Amino acid sequence: MDTIPFNKPFIAGKELFYIAQAVIENSHTAGDGPFTKKCQQWLEQKLGCRKALLTHSCTAALEMAAMLAGIQPGDEVIMPSFTFVSTANAFVLRGGIPVFVDIRPDSLNINEMLIEEAITTKTRAIVPVHYAGAPCEMNAIMEIAKRRELFVIEDAAQALLSQYQGRYMGTIGQMACLSFHETKNIISGEGGALLINGPAMIERAEIIREKGTNRSQFFRGQVDKYTWVDVGSSFLPSDIIAAFLYAQMENADQIISVRNLIFNQYMEGLRPLSEKGHIELPFIHADCCANGHIFYIITKSLEERTALIKFLGKHGVSAVFHYIPLHGAPASKLYGRVFGSMEVTQRISDCLLRLPLYYGMEKEDVRYVIQKVTDFYLD
Numbered sequence: 390m391d392t393i394p395f396n397k398p399f400i401a402g403k404e405l406f407y408i409a410q411a412v413i414e415n416s417h418t419a420g421d422g423p424f425t426k427k428c429q430q431w432l433e434q435k436l437g438c439r440k441a442l443l444t445h446s447c448t449a450a451l452e453m454a455a456m457l458a459g460i461q462p463g464d465e466v467i468m469p470s471f472t473f474v475s476t477a478n479a480f481v482l483r484g485g486i487p488v489f490v491d492i493r494p495d496s497l498n499i500n501e502m503l504i505e506e507a508i509t510t511k512t513r514a515i516v517p518v519h520y521a522g523a524p525c526e527m528n529a530i531m532e533i534a535k536r537r538e539l540f541v542i543e544d545a546a547q548a549l550l551s552q553y554q555g556r557y558m559g560t561i562g563q564m565a566c567l568s569f570h571e572t573k574n575i576i577s578g579e580g581g582a583l584l585i586n587g588p589a590m591i592e593r594a595e596i597i598r599e600k601g602t603n604r605s606q607f608f609r610g611q612v613d614k615y616t617w618v619d620v621g622s623s624f625l626p627s628d629i630i631a632a633f634l635y636a637q638m639e640n641a642d643q644i645i646s647v648r649n650l651i652f653n654q655y656m657e658g659l660r661p662l663s664e665k666g667h668i669e670l671p672f673i674h675a676d677c678c679a680n681g682h683i684f685y686i687i688t689k690s691l692e693e694r695t696a697l698i699k700f701l702g703k704h705g706v707s708a709v710f711h712y713i714p715l716h717g718a719p720a721s722k723l724y725g726r727v728f729g730s731m732e733v734t735q736r737i738s739d740c741l742l743r744l745p746l747y748y749g750m751e752k753e754d755v756r757y758v759i760q761k762v763t764d765f766y767l768d
Contacts, residue, residue, distance in 0.1 A: 393754050395707040397747040398571045398578075401640040407632035420625025421605075424632040429582075431638045435550075436557040438565070438584040440591045442598055443634075445626040447546045447568035447581035451479035453624060454564045454583060456597050457590050458540045460485040464513040465726070468544075469499040470716035471734045472518045476544050477715055477725060485513070487725040489716040494733050495672040497521065497741075501529040507728040508533075514540035519548035519558050522574075522682035523674065527553050527561045534562075542566070545584075549575055550645050552678040563587045569634055574648060574682055574748075575641055577634035580626055597621040644748050648681030651746050651755055655684045658759035667766045684746045685711070686762070691739040697765055698742065704761045707745060714738050 407424060415423050425443050432441035444450045460466065462484030468476055470489035477487040490507050493500045497520045504515060515534055517525035525543075534541045541562030545551075548558035549567055559565035564587070569580035583598075585591055595605040601621030606612045637644070656670060663670045669687035673679070688694040694710065701708045714734050716727045744758055 392705045392707055393745050393750075393758060394747070395709050395743065395745050396572050397749065398576060399748045401644060401748065402636045403639070404633045404636040407636050408629055411628050411632040415628070418627055418629050420623075420627060422628030422631065424628050424635050425626070427635045428631050428638060431635070432567075432582060432584065435638075435641075436560050436584065438560050438586055439588050440585040440594065442583045442585070442594060442624075443626050443631060444581045444583055444598070444624045445630075446475075446579055447544075447566050447570070448475040448479065449624045450566035450581045450583040451475055451542075451544065452482060452622075453594065453597055454542045454566060455479045455483045455485065456620065457564060457585075457594055458514050458542065460513055463511060465509060465511045466514045466516055467499075467504055467507050467512060467728075468516040469518050469520075469734070470714040470727070470731055471497065471520065471712050471737060472544065472715065473546070473712065474715065474718075474720075476516060476518060477721075480514075480516075481720075481724045486511070487715070487721075488512070489714075489721070489725060489727050489731070491729060491731050491733050492520075492737065494737075496523050496525070496674065497672075497737055498523065498525040499530075500733075501526045501533070503729060504530065504533055508537055508539070512537070512539060514542055516542050516544055517562070518544040518546075519551060520683075521671065521685065522548045522551045522558075522680040523672065524548065524551055524553035524558055524677045524679075531561060540564070543584075546570075546581075547573065547682045549573070549680060550641060551680045551682075554676045559584045560586055563590070569637075574644055574680055575634070575637045577626075577630045577637065580630050580634055593619065598624045645680050647748055648746065649679075650681075651750055652679075652681040652684050654752065654755045655744060655746075655759065658756065659686065659762060662763060662766055668762075681746070683743055685741050685743045687737065688740045688742060694740055694742050697762070700765045701758075701761055706758050706761055708758075709743050710738075711741055711743055712738060
């Protein structure tokens with residue numbers, strides 16, 4: 390029996406052709422080549438951000454954002470604990486202190502009602518993480534940030550082309566970070582992007598990304614030579630990566646459409662189990678348009694989820710849990726701080742299960758997964 394994988398990398402269009410073009414025709418495989426510029430222009434035009442800069446990972450984009458926000462030792466950064474380690478690490482590397490706040494039980498995003506109480510005189514930024522591509526309550530978060538003069542850095546690793554009240558995720562905070570890792574909707578193996586919505590930060594962002602030099606200004610003819618002018622590192626991806634990515638971007642709407650069809654098939658097929666109280670299904674916000682990134686179910690307990698994973702695996706279905714909360718990690722005791730109860734975070738971490746969802750997944754495979762989940766609960 391063939392296993393239905395949780396995720397599967399894919400070719401959507403001209404990926405291999407563009408890679409060959411980058412090497413043979415363009416003779417440019419290092420960073421900031423023609424395909425890097427095409428990808429950045431696509432992001433700026435499609436999303437409406439002021440500036441997009443490709444990076445070699447979302448982690449790199451987060452590290453750049455921490456530098457641009459001026460995070461200093463002792464500065465506090467409010468974020469959810471239910472997130473990937475890079476969300477916290479980027480700020481810890483600058484000496485910042487992640488302050489972990491609980492999540493909402495519906496969207497699984499940071500609970501905006503808890504943010505205000507977590508703010509101290511040391512707070513410098515808020516990092517909303519759009520879990521599964523579902524937007525955080527950005528109006529409330531931006532109102533708090535504006536009033537308290539804080540940066541908002543969107544961790545939109547999972548949220549490319551998700552919308553909140555008609556605006557794309559990544560275009561609301563001062564900065565945002567995207568991921569093109571092979572587990573995301575639009576992929577390049579490894580890859581990311583920093584989106585900048587505040588024009589005052591663009592020039593320094595280019596310098597930080599170019600190892601602390603004004604190389605980008607030199608190539609635009611704005612300075613007669615380039616030199617070391619600031620802190621920075623090498624955050625550029627190869628143009629080979631960008632070539633692959635640009636082919637994916639050309640097919641982005643189709644990719645998202647297919648993923649949403651699979652997402653909706655799961656919703657319809659598993660709704661009877663939800664109505665009978667066996668599982669919880671993803672929350673759909675009326676003001677939001679998600680991107681079909683993750684389809685998850687929430688079980689009653691850790692023991693039930695463990696048994697379900699084992700049952701599905703026995704029947705050829707690869708289903709996986711997600712984050713181990715950061716607030717309970719050993720490094721959190723060294724570098725972070727917990728604000729309030731983490732009751733919802735812990736429950737979701739114990740009970741959430743992600744089902745297979747990837748571009749090219751056949752309807753028959755989705756039906757099979759639905760049937761096996763149903764069999765577990767009803768047989």
